[in-house]
Amino acid sequence: MPELPEVETIARGLRATIVGRIVREAQVLHPAIVRFHPPTSMAGEKIVTVDRRAKLLRIHLQSGWMAVAHFKMSGRLWVTDSTTTLPQHTHFRALLDDNAQLLFVDPRRFGFVGLLTPQEWQQWPFARTLGPEPLETPPEILASRFTGRRAIKAVLLDQRTIAGVGNIYADESLFAAGIHPATLARALTPAHRNRLAQAIRQILQEAIRAGGSTISDYRNAMGDKGLFQEQFAVYGRAGLPCTHCHTPLVRSHVAGRSTVWCPQCQPLA
């Protein structure tokens, strides 16, 4: 489910609601979603900050430990009143000192939650090899990373190239930059690379402004839907006319993922 804009939206929502709270109780309801140290030991801890790195959400605790969550395809993290009935597929629950509860809900159970020390975070191979944050990195630097003999879409989805881009925003960015998703990265011109870097930053910023994209089940920490799906130019629009030239959009598989593009506006370089 969530890519960078959705995780960022969740992080902002949590920052406004749970920072400063103390965790009274923490229970794991489905052990399969635990990674690293079990999050049950959050009990007694004060929540100091909440942030995001790539598609990972991090809750920093006063002791220095951090709770890390990855939502994969269907994970959610949200805050409700502690009297609210637990939704189906609630796998972790933290009761806070203001009578709120923080819930990790994930029907498909691809996601995970766990505790790490800062040192363990540094040593975790996935975190260590993450590429730069697209919104905190000059576009020229991002552009310089679009290399290699893979399809550009595969390069964008690789979290080591740029952190946080997934299937939706890869397709939307490639459309905005006028680049065919199957173009080999090494075949891109410098102008292509710069346009793509700018497009990624712009699309991600607009998506954050819209509170992310809700296709079916994404919700922010408060349970609200995002609105960016209303601005999709290509994702989920196969067969519909291109917003720019009215040519029917095409869907196929690129880099093993369902991919939509405009055959007219996105020529293969």
Place this chain on the structure above:
DNA sequence: AGCGGGACCTGTGGGC
């Protein structure tokens, strides 16, 4: 090296 395919899971929607 890079790709395709499968695995991890459940839910939903379409076709018959």
Place this chain on the structure above:
DNA sequence: TGCCCACAGGTCCCGC
């Protein structure tokens, strides 16, 4: 109504 298939926002692993 019920059944079967395809497909879904991510990542990892295997074999060619």
